[in-house]
Amino acid sequence: MRTAEIRRRFLEHFVRTGHTVVPSASLIAADPTLLLVNAGMVPFKPYLLGDRTPPYSRATSVQKCVRTVDIEDVGRFSRYGSFFQMCGNFSFGDYFKEAAIRYAWDLLTTAQADGGYGFDAEQLWVTVYLDDDEAHDAWTRQIGVPAQRVQRLGKEDNYWDMGVPGPCGPDSEIFIDRGPQHGPAGGPAVGGDRYVELWNLVFMQYERGEGVGKDYPIVRDLPAQNIDTGMGLERVATQLQGVDNLYEIDEVRPVLDRAVELTGKRYGADHADDVRLRVVADHVRTTLMLIGDGVTPANEGRGYVLRRILRRAVRAMRLLGHDDLALPELLPVSRDSMSPSYPELAQDFERISSYAYAEEEAFRSTLQAGSRHFDVMVTDRVGITDGHTLSGATAFKLHDTYGFPIDLTLEMAAEQGLSVDEEGFRRLMAEQRTRAKEDSRARRTGGADLSAYRSVLEGAGPSTFTGYAEVERDSPVVAVIGADGGRTGAGEGDEVEVVLQATPFYAEAGGQLADSGRITVAGGELEVYDVQSPVPGLIVHRARVLRGELRAGEAAHAVVDVERRRSISRSHTATHLVHRAMRAALGDSATQAGSLNAPGRLRFDFNTPTAVPSTVLTDVEAQVNAVLLDDLPVRAFVTTQDEARRIGAMALFGEKYGDEVRVVEVGDYARELCGGTHAARSAQLGVVKLLSEASIGAGVRRVEALVGLDAFRFLAREHVLVAQLAELFKVPGEEVPDRVHALVSRLRDAEKELEKLRADAVLARAGELAAAARDVHGVAVVTKEAAEGTGADDLRRLVLDVRGRLDPGRAAVVAVAGANSGRASIVVAVNGPARDRRLSARDILREAGQAIDGRGGGSDDLAQGGGAKPAGIADALRSVEGHVARQVGGGQVGGGQVGGTE
Numbered sequence: 015m016r017t018a019e020i021r022r023r024f025l026e027h028f029v030r031t032g033h034t035v036v037p038s039a040s041l042i043a044a045d046p047t048l049l050l051v052n053a054g055m056v057p058f059k060p061y062l063l064g065d066r067t068p069p070y071s072r073a074t075s076v077q078k079c080v081r082t083v084d085i086e087d088v089g090r091f092s093r094y095g096s097f098f099q100m101c102g103n104f105s106f107g108d109y110f111k112e113a114a115i116r117y118a119w120d121l122l123t124t125a126q127a128d129g130g131y132g133f134d135a136e137q138l139w140v141t142v143y144l145d146d147d148e149a150h151d152a153w154t155r156q157i158g159v160p161a162q163r164v165q166r167l168g169k170e171d172n173y174w175d176m177g178v179p180g181p182c183g184p185d186s187e188i189f190i191d192r193g194p195q196h197g198p199a200g201g202p203a204v205g206g207d208r209y210v211e212l213w214n215l216v217f218m219q220y221e222r223g224e225g226v227g228k229d230y231p232i233v234r235d236l237p238a239q240n241i242d243t244g245m246g247l248e249r250v251a252t253q254l255q256g257v258d259n260l261y262e263i264d265e266v267r268p269v270l271d272r273a274v275e276l277t278g279k280r281y282g283a284d285h286a287d288d289v290r291l292r293v294v295a296d297h298v299r300t301t302l303m304l305i306g307d308g309v310t311p312a313n314e315g316r317g318y319v320l321r322r323i324l325r326r327a328v329r330a331m332r333l334l335g336h337d338d339l340a341l342p343e344l345l346p347v348s349r350d351s352m353s354p355s356y357p358e359l360a361q362d363f364e365r366i367s368s369y370a371y372a373e374e375e376a377f378r379s380t381l382q383a384g385s386r387h388f389d390v391m392v393t394d395r396v397g398i399t400d401g402h403t404l405s406g407a408t409a410f411k412l413h414d415t416y417g418f419p420i421d422l423t424l425e426m427a428a429e430q431g432l433s434v435d436e437e438g439f440r441r442l443m444a445e446q447r448t449r450a451k452e453d454s455r456a457r458r459t460g461g462a463d464l465s466a467y468r469s470v471l472e473g474a475g476p477s478t479f480t481g482y483a484e485v486e487r488d489s490p491v492v493a494v495i496g497a498d499g500g501r502t503g504a505g506e507g508d509e510v511e512v513v514l515q516a517t518p519f520y521a522e523a524g525g526q527l528a529d530s531g532r533i534t535v536a537g538g539e540l541e542v543y544d545v546q547s548p549v550p551g552l553i554v555h556r557a558r559v560l561r562g563e564l565r566a567g568e569a570a571h572a573v574v575d576v577e578r579r580r581s582i583s584r585s586h587t588a589t590h591l592v593h594r595a596m597r598a599a600l601g602d603s604a605t606q607a608g609s610l611n612a613p614g615r616l617r618f619d620f621n622t623p624t625a626v627p628s629t630v631l632t633d634v635e636a637q638v639n640a641v642l643l644d645d646l647p648v649r650a651f652v653t654t655q656d657e658a659r660r661i662g663a664m665a666l667f668g669e670k671y672g673d674e675v676r677v678v679e680v681g682d683y684a685r686e687l688c689g690g691t692h693a694a695r696s697a698q699l700g701v702v703k704l705l706s707e708a709s710i711g712a713g714v715r716r717v718e719a720l721v722g723l724d725a726f727r728f729l730a731r732e733h734v735l736v737a738q739l740a741e742l743f744k745v746p747g748e749e750v751p752d753r754v755h756a757l758v759s760r761l762r763d764a765e766k767e768l769e770k771l772r773a774d775a776v777l778a779r780a781g782e783l784a785a786a787a788r789d790v791h792g793v794a795v796v797t798k799e800a801a802e803g804t805g806a807d808d809l810r811r812l813v814l815d816v817r818g819r820l821d822p823g824r825a826a827v828v829a830v831a832g833a834n835s836g837r838a839s840i841v842v843a844v845n846g847p848a849r850d851r852r853l854s855a856r857d858i859l860r861e862a863g864q865a866i867d868g869r870g871g872g873s874d875d876l877a878q879g880g881g882a883k884p885a886g887i888a889d890a891l892r893s894v895e896g897h898v899a900r901q902v903g904g905g906q907v908g909g910g911q912v913g914g915t916e
Contacts, residue, residue, distance in 0.1 A: 842862065
């Protein structure tokens with residue numbers, strides 16, 4: 015049975031039992047605590063936690079998920095995949111244990127001819143929580159599973175919670191016995207690979223308190239009991255398709271087979287090669303699905319997850335012996351395998367492939383650059399402790415700065431006889447991830463505990479935003495929150511968070527900055543400087559008490575700073591117009607990847623694999639301003655998602671939309687899903703001026719622009735500047751660029767001539783220096799401090815010239831150093847006979863560099879370095895003769911002079 019068919023039967027089974035089908039949410043999680051959706055229940059989390067009222071009492075879905083905590087085990091073990099699909103059914107205060115168990119068992123054991131999966135009931139085992147007699151009885155008495163195949167396990171195996179105070183409860187898992195060839199008998203309790211979990215049924219019925227691990231008290235029964243189940247689609251496909259692991263099912267195996275063709279390997283012949291082939295098959299599919307949902311490669315966040323996965327696939331192909339580009343051969347295969355379930359992948363493949371292929375090209379350059387840096391570190395013993403261990407900080411720098419995979423660092427270190435401080439590396443990686451999560455959370459919550467916000471939401475209900483229609487509002491103060499949680503009030507000078515029952519203040523979202531303004535109460539006044547929505551449904555005003563006092567429960571009057579709101583709204587409308595014009599110029603793949611709408615200016619990030627030509631930017635700017643002249647009406651309305659799609663409204667990747675969506679349209683020109691505030695008509699924007707366009711990451715470009723009065727002021731300044739230059743050059747304004755270009759060209763030519771003269775002056779000393787060489791135990795040694803300001807390139811040319819003038823049959827060492835711009839530079843060269851006497855330019859430089867607090871690198875015949883201590887140049891040069899004397903003469907410095915061979 016193909017995976018798409020397994021998926022279809024699951025949904026149809028639960029539709030027949032009264033469930034509402036909920037389409038898979040994007041892999042980009044709406045939950046600010048998650049980078050990516052990693053479980054089937056994530057989209058339903060607000061309903062399961064009671065933060066929102068669900069629009070249905072029972073639901074079913076097949077949710078796309080990405081989980082990377084076990085990424086190192088992908089390919090090594092049959093149960094691990096970075097991308098997987100979780101089939102689930104959910105009840106929100108409707109049915110409970112007995113019905114959930116019945117639904118799962120019926121689908122698994124009903125004959126395939128009758129719409130089920132046709133598993134042999136005799137091969138299925140069940141686990142329940144130790145004291146969950148209700149679930150045990152449902153399995154044994156209602157379903158009829160023999161008691162010996164229903165095992166009671168402890169909290170580690172059969173109890174679910176979120177790791178923090180909140181909902182929890184026992185769960186029940188269904189396993190299939192794969193047979194004695196996979197391990198010993200005894201049921202799931204014995205562990206191992208014989209018994210594979212197919213389905214997990216979570217019974218949310220309690221609320222837990224504070225605790226560590228699984229040691230926590232049960233506070234109370236939940237007011238409504240919920241069901242959250244998950245059936246692993248890939249695991250069921252593995253069993254129904256009779257294959258050994260998830261890498262061999264129909265949605266994954268074709269990629270593996272194509273990798274075999276490209277590399278000439280034989281699957282099943284070598285364990286190490288098999289692991290790499292599985293990594294390729296899994297990671298190529300994950301790459302396809304992540305980019306399909308709008309993730310683009312980056313150095314942080316979910317973009318970093320994608321980059322890591324994609325590069326691991328390319329790296330695995332390289333280790334398998336395929337040095338050519340791999341993704342153009344593999345990604346289309348994965349597209350064809352996944353399209354039966356996700357047809358949008360085929361429709362959007364041009365965009366998906368452009369990012370994937372560009373990232374692979376960039377990674378090839380990364381491998382080359384990272385390898386060079388690794389070689390330098392090893393050669394100069396930089397970051398190596400105990401003489402044989404590459405420090406975790408060094409490995410982290412290779413990874414973080416150069417994008418070098420840790421597995422590649424491990425491999426190359428082993429080739430050099432080095433180990434790597436993996437623990438130190440992973441600690442630094444964990445610290446980086448923790449900082450990123452804390453920064454994100456602090457931005458939305460101000461560092462406060464989310465439970466304080468949830469408590470307000472539960473007690474007072476959601477905030478009402480009235481700012482689309484008004485900019486001031488009377489409303490009671492629902493709550494006052496400080497750094498330590500809820501407060502009864504605040505006094506002059508205090509900074510607090512204020513929740514109103516209704517508010518005209520816009521909370522920062524969708525790239526639009528928050529409103530600012532004032533809140534007044536009978537006995538005081540507050541300045542609102544930020545507005546956030548830390549939990550869905552709650553609007554929090556961050557404010558400073560300017561005078562008097564504020565008390566929870568009293569009446570308040572909220573007033574938005576109107577000029578700021580209007581300026582931000584104009585920028586937001588301009589962003590929609592720029593987005594529409596970019597798509598018209600570059601194609602539908604130029605989708606928005608981020609934005610900032612601030613007073614008088616905007617920043618618009620969009621997906622495109624290459625730089626945008628200046629002519630395109632000119633056309634985009636002209637088109638946007640033409641729309642302003644047309645004075646089109648700006649209209650917002652609420653409709654269904656289906657209707658919004660039908661009328662062509664653009665939806666942004668990464669945004670989570672409900673069943674009802676808000677559409678903002680500018681005449682018939684632009685139509686987009688958006689919750690922000692906007693101008694009333696396009697002419698109110700005045701003028702839009704694009705300032706710059708640049709790359710901010712692989713496949714993502716950024717345009718910055720000014721709007722309205724800010725754009726006018728910029729253009730006025732530009733006009734004055736051009737007029738001044740025209741007056742200076744005595745030419746019309748339109749000729750200024752040509753005159754400036756000609757002037758710059760002349761200056762560059764003059765700089766090149768000066769550089770040549772400086773170089774000639776330096777080289778003029780070469781013959782004199784060669785003639786003054788000193789003899790150190792038969793080695794001709796030349797050391798010289800160059801004139802102040804001599805550059806490193808000139809030093810290098812001088813050293814090579816002097817070496818060339820010395821007798822080629824006699825060992826020679828040349829070292830020249832100089833100071834320039836407060837730093838010291840030194841270049842050392844030796845010839846062939848000197849190398850024969852065990853003299854190395856790199857060793858000489860390493861010793862000399864200590865005197866100038868510097869370091870460098872190079873080869874045995876030529877090395878170059880720099881340092882921060884120019885005062886040590888004389889000592890550095892003296893150390894050269896000392897090094898030669900110790901190396902070839904036992905430490906005595908010889909005395910004679912050796913002439914050159916000019």
